[in-house]
């Protein structure tokens with residue numbers, strides 16, 4: 001593996017790491033918030049307990065038993081009452097008579113000065129960290145004592161420890177779940193990907209008979225579908241290519257064999273009459289022309305197929321009437337030889353954007369066919385008209401027409417209705433395939449329809465220039 005490529009594991013690992021790091025960061029911030037929340041909660045509790053104590057001791061006065069009773073509902077809660085001299089009057093968890101002066105305790109001195117507040121401090125009496133809250137007690141408008149309530153921090157620390165342990169456990173469970181999910185999805189994705197890669201490799205090696213099964217992951221199934229489709233297309237193209245090569249070889253074989261045969265006869269040393277010689281050479285000449293025609297047509301086809309239309313076409317605006325007329329002119333001699341006349345029905349100008357020389361070739365192919373397959377002394381009607389933003393060019397003859405069953409394949413390479421007739425009159429079987437290609441690169445359409453009387457019309461539709 002090179003450069004910026006990396007395996008699926010990498011992406012999975014990264015996602016898992018992001019999830020875990022996010023969890024840890026959230027936990028880190030939550031830790032302080034949770035602690036603050038508990039402390040605030042304790043402060044509220046301590047304050048409300050102090051108020052209750054203040055109200056409860058209004059009547060009976062203060063004694064040690066008093067404090068114990070006041071704290072009884074919560075065994076952790078410590079209640080201490082200290083007079084203005086700092087003497088502890090009562091304490092719920094310790095013997096007040098044995099306790100030293102508490103006037104110097106920060107929360108007590110603040111309360112005796114008329115302020116209330118909370119403080120976390122180590123208790124020398126109980127030997128543990130505690131949260132203290134103290135408030136002044138007023139009698140007849142004067143401060144007579146400080147009421148202190150306290151809770152040990154051990155409970156909150158225990159609680160937090162327990163929370164951390166639970167969180168850690170959750171983290172481990174999540175880690176395990178993520179690992180299982182990662183392994184599961186890796187295998188689920190990796191296996192089909194590997195299989196598709198193998199099949200694509202087979203395809204690259206030339207095996208086009210691959211079939212990729214339908215996977216249950218949509219994206220992978222789509223990829224598989226695409227490759228199956230591609231394999232089918234390539235298969236089809238390969239078949240077409242093989243057919244084409246077979247056809248070309250077959251077409252070339254006859255003239256090559258004929259030429260070889262006659263040249264060998266000429267070279268065999270025996271005497272030949274001048275008439276025979278003339279005859280042999282004419283045949284060789286004709287077969288040679290035929291070979292040249294086939295090669296020319298093949299080159300034209302391959303040029304039309306080799307590059308995008310924009311690169312082949314030399315597009316300019318021309319008059320379709322001119323195009324048709326000059327194409328007919330170049331076929332005039334062959335038409336005359338069969339006593340065939342042209343009629344042209346066209347109202348100039350009919351502007352179209354075309355590659356003039358390619359389009360002339362298409363027209364000549366159609367007009368030549370009309371001459372070749374028509375009966376002698378008939379008429380070929382050439383026409384141009386415009387409708388629906390299109391220009392329609394028609395080449396109609398009075399020949400035999402096209403039997404319906406041949407119409408759909410007529411524009412295929414080497415497709416002929418009557419093979420021997422086509423060859424005899426010098427057809428390569430590529431003329432209409434070339435016409436179709438030329439019209440296609442012009443983004444137009446070509447079709448053939450039989451005339452009701454006799455003969456057929458080849459009609460070309462092109463976008464009209466406005």
Ligand code: ADP
Pocket residue numbers: 369370373374397399400401402410415416417418422423426427428429430431432433456
């Ligand atoms: P070819 O070189 O054989 O003429 P084309 O591709 O030009 O090859 O034409 C294919 C076949 O279509 C011809 O062999 C012929 O059978 C038929 N065809 C073409 N044009 C006409 C037409 N105007 N009238 C009757 N048949 C035609």
